[in-house]
Amino acid sequence: MTASADSKTSGRILISVDAMGGDLGPATVVAGISVSAKKNDRIGFILHGPEDVLKPLVAKRKHLAGRCEIRNAGDVVQMEDKPSQALRQGKDTSMWSALESVRNGEASVCVSCGNTGALMLMSVIRLRKLPGIYRPAIAVLWPSQNPQRHNIMLDGGADIRADAKDLMQYALMGTSYARNGFGLERPRVGLLNVGTEEHKGRAELREAYDLIEGNARNGDFEFVGFVEGRDLPGTVCDVIVTDGFTGNVALKTGEGTAKLIRDLLKEAFAHTPLSRLASILALTSLRRMGKRIDPSRANGGVFLGLNGTVVKSHGSADATGISAAVKLAFELADTGFTEKLAARVASATMLEQDAANEPDSNGEQA
């Protein structure tokens, strides 16, 4: 009996996992999914990569027994491959194979820690965009003091452009994600800009503002209006919408700032014998905080707007990071996220077509 059939009979939800392409290699990926398997009895895996490499790794993990089917794929997309190149040579790669399991309906979510650009392009080509979606987006997580501990920002870098309509769709997609991934009933959405005063910002953002506001009721979210960079890790909203260029710069600025502070903190604590003693006493506190801002715990950029959901884990993810990405993938699959998102987008598209088909109105029509 295959793991797949076994999982179906046991009611397990299957996650398709690309075992290759992460900086730490397949052993780390297998260790990560084993952690998830131990914690959650309802997960099963389809694991993609060279069978001769994966089989002994899986055999060593008792929690994976009967819950992890291996699909042989001999090639690996390298981190330095250009997306177009990876696509041309990609049919025998673990990444391609992992997406194939979502494409053919065996799994609804795929997890990979490989090359982001290649994964995005391959996802768009193989899974295709949802009807009505112009630009798919990468939704990333920011540590925050909100009760759910993370805010969602999109686009984190799938596409360097986004017009007003794309930004509106990002708001809908981000809201669906917040609802299904974090259990927020009515997420608060903000549109990233340089200032909250009305005289600031780009013209297309004003247009996006109106579009997002107009879809708030139908999309079942609260629109808080323009927000600033400081609100990405803030508490005024749960979902922040921006184009992929700005989003990617912001994301990496946040990472760089966190790294600088970590380095300076280390230096500060190494400065005198007393401060070294203090650092030993403070270790638990520092670790506790470290957990909150560790990107490997908030692991997983999620590709939205496709026929299927792809969770992109950090290239440098360790077993904990992989396990966090699998957990997110499971929650999205379990809540029927892909289908719900498709329905939301379809409903917004219909609204828009209705509006376009209506005769010019001065508000006199019912």
Add this chain to the structure above:
Amino acid sequence: MTASADSKTSGRILISVDAMGGDLGPATVVAGISVSAKKNDRIGFILHGPEDVLKPLVAKRKHLAGRCEIRNAGDVVQMEDKPSQALRQGKDTSMWSALESVRNGEASVCVSCGNTGALMLMSVIRLRKLPGIYRPAIAVLWPSQNPQRHNIMLDGGADIRADAKDLMQYALMGTSYARNGFGLERPRVGLLNVGTEEHKGRAELREAYDLIEGNARNGDFEFVGFVEGRDLPGTVCDVIVTDGFTGNVALKTGEGTAKLIRDLLKEAFAHTPLSRLASILALTSLRRMGKRIDPSRANGGVFLGLNGTVVKSHGSADATGISAAVKLAFELADTGFTEKLAARVASATMLEQDAANEPDSNGEQA
């Protein structure tokens, strides 16, 4: 004898200071300039604001005796004023008066902690752009591990747009600032983008890349090419060039991230009696680190590209922050920064005109 004449005979460099508009009021500004006066015998001040308010404040500071001339200006630009509104009603404000001292040549640098948008607009209208400059820029400082402890980013938000030529001028202006403000002989310049791979980024950035590269020799800087958000607080370059929209989002993202970490650190240390004890022992270390990333120490966005230099201090700057801004203003004035910058820009503009006047070349000309 006026302070101005006194300063001239004593060889002092005059800084024009807007005493009003900061969140903490004129007493804090006077305290700040007094700190600077005590530290540096070569600084004199022209202080702008309501005479009846400023006179007693200045009289209390012995280091300001004979070194601080007061210029009466009854009105204050408020933080919530729109720039256009501030400009219309602004002739009697301390901000207008402070810029006037630069306009008429009494001082070459002005310091204000008032409303940024109003200060920028008023500066452009009153001081006028340098010949050849299309868009002035705000240069801001990022804490970094570079030897000078800060990187320079521009534009921090003067203008939400910037084309390739503007970005090239930002590179020249940022380089002049790094040389005169931080003593870097041959600053390293990076162009902010979403990735270092050649297939990424906007088309106009590719054009800017070529323009900046072409001016590196004449501008006496090293061009390191595209950099990412994480390099803003990093060590690969000293000057980072970007448009004002992206720059402002990045700046506020950095501030927001630093604030989140500070808050989480406080929480982590308050968690148990042991961690509270550790935090007491660690206090000096934490303070030492806090100083490194405290925006009030890296105080002063600098407006570049005008006939005169304007240092914009944080609205919430305390006396230490004001004093840091004055120190920067003094260094820029002392090195003849405004004049040197103008010469650099003029030289780049001439190069460009020469190139435009040359016949089409296949590299055959000498």
